[in-house]
Amino acid sequence: MRNANPTSLSQAPQRILILSGLKIFPNQSGGHLRTGGVAKALARLGHEVCIYSIAGRRSDYGNGPALQYQAIEENLVEEVNLSLSIGLVQALARRFGLPRIWQYFLLRFGIIPFSLRNRLRWADVIICDLPYTPPIPGPWRKKKWVLLSHNLEHRLLAQGTWIEKMAAPWMERIEMFAPLRYTGILACAKEDSEYFKSRAPDGNAVRLVANGIDPEQYGHSKDEARGLRVLWNLDDNDWLIVFSGSRFQPNLDALATLSEFARTEHDFLVDNRIKFLVLGSISGTAWSSDTMIVTGPVPETFPYFAAADAALNPVLTGSGSNVKIFEYLAARLPVISTHFGARGTVLEANRDYLVFQRGLLKETLTALVKGQSKEEWKNHAERVWARVQDSCDMSAILGREWKGLPLEKTHENGDQKDLQSRPGSPLVSGIRTH
Numbered sequence: 001m002r003n004a005n006p007t008s009l010s011q012a013p014q015r016i017l018i019l020s021g022l023k024i025f026p027n028q029s030g031g032h033l034r035t036g037g038v039a040k041a042l043a044r045l046g047h048e049v050c051i052y053s054i055a056g057r058r059s060d061y062g063n064g065p066a067l068q069y070q071a072i073e074e075n076l077v078e079e080v081n082l083s084l085s086i087g088l089v090q091a092l093a094r095r096f097g098l099p100r101i102w103q104y105f106l107l108r109f110g111i112i113p114f115s116l117r118n119r120l121r122w123a124d125v126i127i128c129d130l131p132y133t134p135p136i137p138g139p140w141r142k143k144k145w146v147l148l149s150h151n152l153e154h155r156l157l158a159q160g161t162w163i164e165k166m167a168a169p170w171m172e173r174i175e176m177f178a179p180l181r182y183t184g185i186l187a188c189a190k191e192d193s194e195y196f197k198s199r200a201p202d203g204n205a206v207r208l209v210a211n212g213i214d215p216e217q218y219g220h221s222k223d224e225a226r227g228l229r230v231l232w233n234l235d236d237n238d239w240l241i242v243f244s245g246s247r248f249q250p251n252l253d254a255l256a257t258l259s260e261f262a263r264t265e266h267d268f269l270v271d272n273r274i275k276f277l278v279l280g281s282i283s284g285t286a287w288s289s290d291t292m293i294v295t296g297p298v299p300e301t302f303p304y305f306a307a308a309d310a311a312l313n314p315v316l317t318g319s320g321s322n323v324k325i326f327e328y329l330a331a332r333l334p335v336i337s338t339h340f341g342a343r344g345t346v347l348e349a350n351r352d353y354l355v356f357q358r359g360l361l362k363e364t365l366t367a368l369v370k371g372q373s374k375e376e377w378k379n380h381a382e383r384v385w386a387r388v389q390d391s392c393d394m395s396a397i398l399g400r401e402w403k404g405l406p407l408e409k410t411h412e413n414g415d416q417k418d419l420q421s422r423p424g425s426p427l428v429s430g431i432r433t434h
Helices: 030-044 084-095 101-108 114-122 153-157 162-176 190-197 222-231 249-264 266-271 302-307 323-330 361-371 374-391 394-404
Strands: 015-020 048-053 067-073 076-081 125-129 144-148 184-187 206-208 239-244 274-279 292-294 310-313 335-337
Touching: 015 030, 015 114, 030 048, 030 067, 030 076, 030 144, 030 323, 030 394, 048 114, 076 114, 084 101, 101 162, 153 162, 184 190, 190 206, 206 394, 222 302, 239 249, 239 302, 239 323, 239 361, 249 266, 249 274, 266 274, 274 302, 310 323, 323 335, 323 374, 335 361, 374 394
Parallel strands: 015 048, 015 125, 048 076, 125 144, 144 184, 184 206, 239 274, 239 310, 274 292, 310 335
Antiparallel strands: 067 076
16 A cells, blocks of 8 residues: 555645646656656555646547546546647647747636646645646635746756747746735755745745655566667667656757767767667657657657667757756666756765766766676666665655645635536535536
8 A cells, every 4th residue: 555644734625726737647747757756655654636638639629528628547537628729729839939928828817627626625735746827716716735846947948949948037927926916935956945945925835845756666677678678779788878857848959969979979878888869858859860860749658768778868958957967867877967967856866876077078978888797787776776765756755845835725615516426536525526
């Protein structure tokens, strides 16, 4: 039984709504992993959790009901609004490279689906996933609202396209006043936490919940790994080094650097039988060469880590911290990372990971493949994981921090009508969906 005593988080189990701008499950990006990890952690600690996603993925539209429902695990469901009007706005915004400002104003003015109104009535606590999903006006505004921050979004926008840079000052105002609008804030990194605390009337309402993962998802079998390596014509003498990421500007910049290295150091990589595995939606299509294997979007990233011999985080820009580092550690892979890429972790350079420096990647890769055998590196990765796992497991992280928020259960929902439970829903209090 994975669930801990719910009183370790709060005085009583609560009904928690996570309001997300995008579909979370199955996880396909670092942002999905963070939100999904928080949701699972709360559910495993005895709370009833529903993720309500404002919009779905392209493949979700046109087939099925306007509200997609999926049970994730005990005490956790996700409902995805598949309204064609919202889907069309999302598609147009993506085509023109616009940040999700449209979602902010839609919710800020209370233009919401009926199904979301039901969930707002149902919830004791509402978690806003990113500042693009703000508190919604209405009777539920008196409830407890928490911001789940992934980054300081205004700093991220300032590093993006010219359109995103134009939105950065607006987002800075949103984040500057966030401590006054929310009951609590879950910050991602120390720098983010200090930013919010300096503006909060009660600094204790800002909790540092660093990026973490669900370690149980990374235990894939050797048979799966062997099958992938056979597919890619790799044997035990080949070194496969994974770099995972979504189509996110800091990842794209890092991939450009890695691709240039693969071009200029082609002979070195071939001679040392090193290949880079570029995993996830960072590339829209799959392709391969004699130095790189690019998967494109995949349904799940977890099995691919089992096929790798080491992991790489060459990211040099961004905000918050990189979930990929925690994935690498949970997959028991030796890590190569920039100092910036390891921010938000307890890892020590040159002890827990090899340092990536521009201009010195060749030397670092040589230290990897020549310094120790694969078995020795695997043992090293196991020791690192044993030492740092409590700082990587989202359930452990959230269990320490959630209870510090002022979220005692209130009775303001006590006179609401009982809502009929959806068949098969693990949320016993239920919600109408028609």
